[in-house]
Amino acid sequence: MILYWMAQNFAAAGLKRWRIFLDSPMAIQATIAYARHSDLHDEHAAALWAQAQERSLLPNLRLVETAEQSKALNQLQSGAIIIAGSGMCTGGRIRTTCCTMCGARNVIS
Numbered sequence: 754m755i756l757y758w759m760a761q762n763f764a765a766a767g768l769k770r771w772r773i774f775l776d777s778p779m780a781i782q783a784t785i786a787y788a789r790h791s792d793l794h795d796e797h798a799a800a801l802w803a804q805a806q807e808r809s810l811l812p813n814l815r816l817v818e819t820a821e822q823s824k825a826l827n828q829l830q831s832g833a834i835i836i837a838g839s840g841m842c843t844g845g846r847i848r849t850t851c852c853t854m855c856g857a858r859n860v861i862s
Contacts, residue, residue, distance in 0.1 A: 755836060756784060760801055760810050768834075769813065774826060776817040776837045776847050784810075820846050827853045 756775070759768055775781055788810075791802050802810070817823050823846045826835060837847040 756810055756814070757798065757801070763811065768811065770832065771813065772829075772833045773811055773814045774817050774833060774835045775814060776823050776826065776835055776850075778818060780836070780838060781816050781818060823847060823850065826850045 759766070759773070763769065775784070788802055791799055794802060817826065826833070826847075827850055835847065835850065
């Protein structure tokens with residue numbers, strides 16, 4: 754749902770300037786499944802996903818599929834939005850990134 758909102762509001766929300774990471778294997782698989790079943794989408798969502806077939810849903814979205822890729826997020830200094838499930842923040846692999854970034858000014862948890 755958050756990726757759908759971001760795609761709908763990409764320009765208005767100023768998302769072009771951010772690197773966006775989806776750091777959740779389950780969310781990645783859910784997004785793939787959602788895209789695969791476009792016959793179940795409403796008219797607006799179907800149009801948005803049809804455009805996404807030609808390009809990425811978000812041009813600056815990166816899928817973080819492995820633990821090594823997730824650990825690499827610790828090197829980010831600024832300009833990133835990291836999307837992860839709440840369970841990933843309390844006991845999963847994004848927990849280290851949250852702890853690393855705690856001193857950063859622009860962290861929302």
